[in-house]
Amino acid sequence: MEWIRRYVMQRSAAKREELSNFEGVLMPSVSKMIEKNAKDIYGLRVIPMDVFEFEVDDDEEFYVVNLTNKTCHCGSWTLIGIPCKHAMTCIVLRELDCNQFVHKTFHIETYAKTYGPKFHGMPGHKMWPTTILARTLPPPFRKMPGRPNKRKRKKEADCNDPV
Numbered sequence: 001m002e003w004i005r006r007y008v009m010q011r012s013a014a015k016r017e018e019l020s021n022f023e024g025v026l027m028p029s030v031s032k033m034i035e036k037n038a039k040d041i042y043g044l045r046v047i048p049m050d051v052f053e054f055e056v057d058d059d060e061e062f063y064v065v066n067l068t069n070k071t072c073h074c075g076s077w078t079l080i081g082i083p084c085k086h087a088m089t090c091i092v093l094r095e096l097d098c099n100q101f102v103h104k105t106f107h108i109e110t111y112a113k114t115y116g117p118k119f120h121g122m123p124g125h126k127m128w129p130t131t132i133l134a135r136t137l138p139p140p141f142r143k144m145p146g147r148p149n150k151r152k153r154k155k156e157a158d159c160n161d162p163v
Contacts, residue, residue, distance in 0.1 A: 015115040026102055034098055046090060052067040
């Protein structure tokens with residue numbers, strides 16, 4: 001169990017150091033996904049139905065995008081939390097900031113809160129204070145039910161055979 005504690009402490013320290021290298025509002029991997037979706041919007045046709053509701057034509061398939069509810073009928077945006085190419089088409093059309101349409105989970109601020117608490121060192125168990133209480137005992141051993149024994153079943157079958 002000692003290695004788990006060390007691993008968690010080292011990992012959170014490394015993540016806090018990585019955090020200083022991030023720029024912008026979103027995580028770098030999410031920014032790459034948004035850039036990819038922004039490149040894939042060419043060739044998609046958008047039909048505005050309302051101020052924030054659109055119908056997007058993608059190769060004979062129509063998708064309804066609602067920027068207010070942050071939904072697209074392809075399901076990707078709802079599932080992942082990152083605008084799909086259909087949503088990106090609508091966001092670009094209205095000249096809006098795509099960072100507002102990404103789920104808060106992928107913001108650097110949320111990432112910083114996750115790895116914000118610091119773990120403090122702990123002395124080894126030999127340095128812990130001793131107590132006057134009785135030592136705790138493990139629960140009593142109880143044989144759990146399992147698969148029946150094969151030999152027992154064969155013996156039972158042999159007993160019923162007439163000799």
